[in-house]
Amino acid sequence: MSRGYFSDIPKIEFKGPESSDPFSYQYYDKDRVVLGKTMEEHLRFAVCYWHSFCWDGFDIFGAGTFERPWQAGELDQEAAEHKLDEAFDFISKLGVPFFCFHDVDVMAAAATPQEHVKNLSVMVDKIEDKMGETGIKLLWGTANLFSHPRYMAGGATNPDPEVAAYAAMQVRNALEATHRLKGENYVLWGGREGYDCALNTAIGHELDQLGRFLNMVVEHKHKIGFKGTVLIEPKPHEPTKHQYDVDVATVYGFLKRYGLEDEVKVNVEANHATLAGHSFEHEIQLANDLGVFGSVDLNRGDPQNGWDTDQFPNDLREITLAVYYILQGGGFETGGFNFDAKVRRQSVDAEDLCHGHVGAIDLTARALLNAAAMIEDGALERFVEDRYAGWKSGVGAKMLSGDLDLAGLADYAVDNNIAPVRKSGRQEYLENYVTRFTK
Amino acid sequence: MSRGYFSDIPKIEFKGPESSDPFSYQYYDKDRVVLGKTMEEHLRFAVCYWHSFCWDGFDIFGAGTFERPWQAGELDQEAAEHKLDEAFDFISKLGVPFFCFHDVDVMAAAATPQEHVKNLSVMVDKIEDKMGETGIKLLWGTANLFSHPRYMAGGATNPDPEVAAYAAMQVRNALEATHRLKGENYVLWGGREGYDCALNTAIGHELDQLGRFLNMVVEHKHKIGFKGTVLIEPKPHEPTKHQYDVDVATVYGFLKRYGLEDEVKVNVEANHATLAGHSFEHEIQLANDLGVFGSVDLNRGDPQNGWDTDQFPNDLREITLAVYYILQGGGFETGGFNFDAKVRRQSVDAEDLCHGHVGAIDLTARALLNAAAMIEDGALERFVEDRYAGWKSGVGAKMLSGDLDLAGLADYAVDNNIAPVRKSGRQEYLENYVTRFTK
């Protein structure tokens, strides 16, 4: 590559909190040790291929605005390689350790299964080389089962099993590619696994299709010896009226139903959390408590717009709490922070892609410092422990252990004619506490 | 009762579709046989005690407007009996077979557990008498674990086990009262089982409290020989920021987690469905397909307002589809249509309460006729069956049965270089079909 698209973007370096250089990190000092690990080890940032290198800026009311050179013509082998060069150049400049991709993001367009297998295979070799050259690793791979018209009525949940077979072909190859590239996770996002119209949909049948399909994926993972984590990414709707993987709780119930709760974890996306009516940190807390927390797609939605805007995060308080609960849950194992975020359609320059990522990386690093300070301080954790301390003994403990049944517990209330004392939840105090640490 | 509050309300009779008498039924002819059962047997209507006889018309910005005579002073034994007389007079005039109640709806206010037990017990005798006199039956009973300040941080999920003991006392007594009154179901609605603030909440601990509590309820039900169904009523939020029983899928996952999926079913409320981001009929379909459909709280929300408005239903298309899917699932067993609906705050007269119920009853009866016609026609059901017919043989059947693994299914796609054919979902055709039957 002679003069690339990102040539004018400098390597982004840590310059400290006083820096006002927009092409520097104020907080992300990757080797800085926080709570016993480096920032890089904690945060495990990944750049996503699709929004950053494949999307051309189109939206439902207008055509692409970006004019990236590799998007000028057909997505053939040459364009795929051009894109790969630019992508790894950009990620290298950011200095983040990981990337993520869908099969169709990286390869030349394919019209048939056989072409798909071939075109993907060629690019996996190229990607492997690039990874070797740059040291950039794969956080996760996935298969795109939503963009092609064949998937208009779903992949695994399609009324036509031929489409499920096509999906199986893509997933098998994407999973094997991920394995070969030493990916740390494999993700499934069911953008078309749901329905547009309940009238023509056998919901139970489709759930069974999906449950069987996911079991097949897990079996194949074990067969090929892939040690990474299989992840489902919840979202309530959009593109469809309704998606089956609504939120963390729904996915948990689905996994239980199909015997997969020990095999599969969730990839929590901030914007999908809020679309589902939950705060981002709620979904992380719940995933922790249900034992299914895996990884994060970091971005933000617009609280006044009702669709998936996938903006870069900029809410320091929200990300501070997200990191706090991730650390509370033990931190990432195979997961990481993938920026499933796109610059706005008016942000047409190479540098805009840089601003989006630099701002998000720095915000998250700053959030890590805040969260670590809260953990070291410990007051929030202690508050919660104290609040539930009553359950460690007495009737509380007996109820939980099964030593008291309903009648026994009711009798306790009547015999003692109890009068529970109201105790403040101290919400405002705790919110102020978090505000104090959000800096 | 000499001259009651509802004295001017006539007994509501069926007068046929041409009637323009607002105090008559145009469609609800309770003995009319539809698909082999009477309308009364299909629809199993219930009037709820709380909205109709306890609520005084207050809202968060203003005081009560209704001035029902029994609400004039304290809720003592006399007022409780006055309310009972009026309630059964009203339900009798509507001619519906069931009612539903919370413990505190029917009894004199109690300040302690011992008073609670006594005050409820006295009224259970009175209710039993009334039921005998009028023939009105109990669809379900429940305990109110949300109105008293002691429950501000939850009942079973309270950080203080004393409060859980209080809740156990109420549930035990409400369940036993329901059993004695031959109630067909017992409902739990967790209005405060959730959180206002995640910072002070141990979500996993609270879920375990709730899981254990629900197991205790089920064990007690069996112990006392109650044959009715235990039901959970999902709702995503309000009063709290977040409730644990978000929607049908979430409740299903909760039941699976605590081993209760064969013991407990759901009471689907229309307004709670839409607050959770689902259509009402979606929640019914999903509950059917997950095997947990139990009963319905019939009402409607306001699609432009974001809280639980609990209005009387008036969307014939929506209720037609709801009844259609209930019939598809086999119809109600122990469940029924409970009107968890309240007249608007400006509807201050006795007759307004009548208009609300008559309109809703008639709408649902009309929906039953529509749904029955759709079932007899059979085209919708056939369309869905045909759409998934491909899964009955070939690779589809093999995938579902486990005879094909991921690699096998992928190989099928590659070896045959398959090209699935796009097939219309015919959404507009099917919507028009439903429109034609909505009359």
Place this chain on the structure above:
Amino acid sequence: MSRGYFSDIPKIEFKGPESSDPFSYQYYDKDRVVLGKTMEEHLRFAVCYWHSFCWDGFDIFGAGTFERPWQAGELDQEAAEHKLDEAFDFISKLGVPFFCFHDVDVMAAAATPQEHVKNLSVMVDKIEDKMGETGIKLLWGTANLFSHPRYMAGGATNPDPEVAAYAAMQVRNALEATHRLKGENYVLWGGREGYDCALNTAIGHELDQLGRFLNMVVEHKHKIGFKGTVLIEPKPHEPTKHQYDVDVATVYGFLKRYGLEDEVKVNVEANHATLAGHSFEHEIQLANDLGVFGSVDLNRGDPQNGWDTDQFPNDLREITLAVYYILQGGGFETGGFNFDAKVRRQSVDAEDLCHGHVGAIDLTARALLNAAAMIEDGALERFVEDRYAGWKSGVGAKMLSGDLDLAGLADYAVDNNIAPVRKSGRQEYLENYVTRFTK
């Protein structure tokens, strides 16, 4: 055109309410007289060019699914003519009197202003011929100031006046084309007139740009002798974070600010009403009462999805009320019902486009019969009149006429120590009334 895309679609005829032929009208009998006018004269249906003939079924997560023959290659002159032939064939089969279009919908793609002028001009001749042949008339024309990347930051409200000049060129030509084709209205929809990010936006400056631009349009209309109505179509957001023409009330304030309230009216879209937090009928009522009601884009949104789904309407109650209030306001003058609606992405066949329109046309015709019956009955209108009758005399009348000031009215209250009587709003009764007429 030898064998066209819609060849298998029959001419849609009125067959009466008992017909179950999906390719017939059950209610739309265009020459049937209702309240003194034919259905055709009342309803003034229009088919829109963009959704029906230009959109290829793509969405933000996937490529086009429709494969209309005229969409196979570039949008050159040949494709534009092919599209025109098919469009008029389809509209003719529906038997509706009008169509609507954006400049870029009908013409070959143009890369420069000069090409734009030429390409549009060529097609205006062709359209004129088609209109002559078929008798189909133009309800309104408009210019697309949102799809091309140049408009990413707005048309008239762009920070760059060159873009406003480009917009002026398009609007001038679209307005003149509309005039030549005897269009009855000219519409402006400001999909990009708003902002994605308030940080980089001078809201007041942009409003002034838009106010001046709209004045220029109105001046030009008068200069060229166009007698049709200029219409603004409100929408709160999407594609942008925020659009300036949020809803009817906002547009009214904008018109007042720039002295245009007697010159410009609104084109109310059902889906935009609900996105803005209002019911569809609210927006019609308000537009009537503010004197700015013009025309309607008929469609529906999804109450659980937060974006503009532009589905075909299927809610008989909603459309009955919409037609009722339109009739109450005197009916359409130059406006009409334009179907700004698109079939779902899975509805890939020619017949699906037909089902969408036939269902919507029939629903609206049925709504007209319902609304007319309500008007003939008159009870709803009388109820409202009676409710406000107190304002026709006494202190009410004096307050409105200015004969009483605040102190005078307050004195009246104190001197008489008044105690206003609570009077029921009878909401449930009125809702039942509407239900009875919704058939």
Place this chain on the structure above:
Amino acid sequence: MSRGYFSDIPKIEFKGPESSDPFSYQYYDKDRVVLGKTMEEHLRFAVCYWHSFCWDGFDIFGAGTFERPWQAGELDQEAAEHKLDEAFDFISKLGVPFFCFHDVDVMAAAATPQEHVKNLSVMVDKIEDKMGETGIKLLWGTANLFSHPRYMAGGATNPDPEVAAYAAMQVRNALEATHRLKGENYVLWGGREGYDCALNTAIGHELDQLGRFLNMVVEHKHKIGFKGTVLIEPKPHEPTKHQYDVDVATVYGFLKRYGLEDEVKVNVEANHATLAGHSFEHEIQLANDLGVFGSVDLNRGDPQNGWDTDQFPNDLREITLAVYYILQGGGFETGGFNFDAKVRRQSVDAEDLCHGHVGAIDLTARALLNAAAMIEDGALERFVEDRYAGWKSGVGAKMLSGDLDLAGLADYAVDNNIAPVRKSGRQEYLENYVTRFTK
């Protein structure tokens, strides 16, 4: 008052950013000069009477939880005086300069107009004394036209003019009390001025009632020589289905319609902004640009709950932007930051009320420092100016001045065959800039 409810709350003092004392200010140093004015002068904080001293913690699903001593019995004269003592004790401890009140907040309950006038009058004397003693001033007064059942169908917009007369009595007395207490503004919030049901509502008639009523208020203000500002507080809905004062743009249109745009300004509430689908800062920017910005009700909503939660603000970025735009608009004249915020229902202690206010005051002071730094830096303002610089000359300037008409501007585009250049909106860069200043 011997030992008051707030006795254990210390006087809140400024202790600097390193303080971890929750009963201190880290940022609010009232005499600190920022951009030429003290923090106190810039921020003009007010404590509201209603949420802090009148609300007992009830919500729609449960009874009051707070047990403030003055709420134990009836709201008689003694209770009103007790409340006043405690309120001013609390406000004094916070050290903020202002308070706000509704008539019924401060007075003994009144059953008739004559009692109302007397009871309010007695308390105005007491308040005046308290203000003299403490130095606390009145930011604004208002009349509560929504809580009493008589207002269930509106105050000024009631179908019954007797109710409007009652409202006039309250407003006249509240306005005169505000005048006597040297209040700096008078507010109208139309919580019931709207409708629950459009079927029974003559929207246009009600708007005329409201327009005339507001004119009467303005006339009376001038008559009595009140120099403060009359303010309307927008809100889209809740308690009603629809309120007439939806948002800033709607209120502006209303003021223009009734000739009041130079007489009345808006009181922007954060939570009402987001309920209306706008960001808080949008409403401030728009009010500035329309010339109607007056004052602020500071609080926050819950982005996942659809009702007015009126929580204390805790989003530093949001408040930084709000203060930035207020300063850009010249800062407050008669307005200020009123905390229309309530502690959560579980926050039952006196100290919780303190935490809520201290956190909010400190957050806003911190936001002031951030906003001032952004203003001193000037980069954001310059960016916007540069972005629109093209409109200062050439065709842009001619279009705005009226020197170019539509044809002229269109000709310019065609004659020069213009090709506008795409220019990045730099949204991510600007967001990062704001993030950098949010500290």
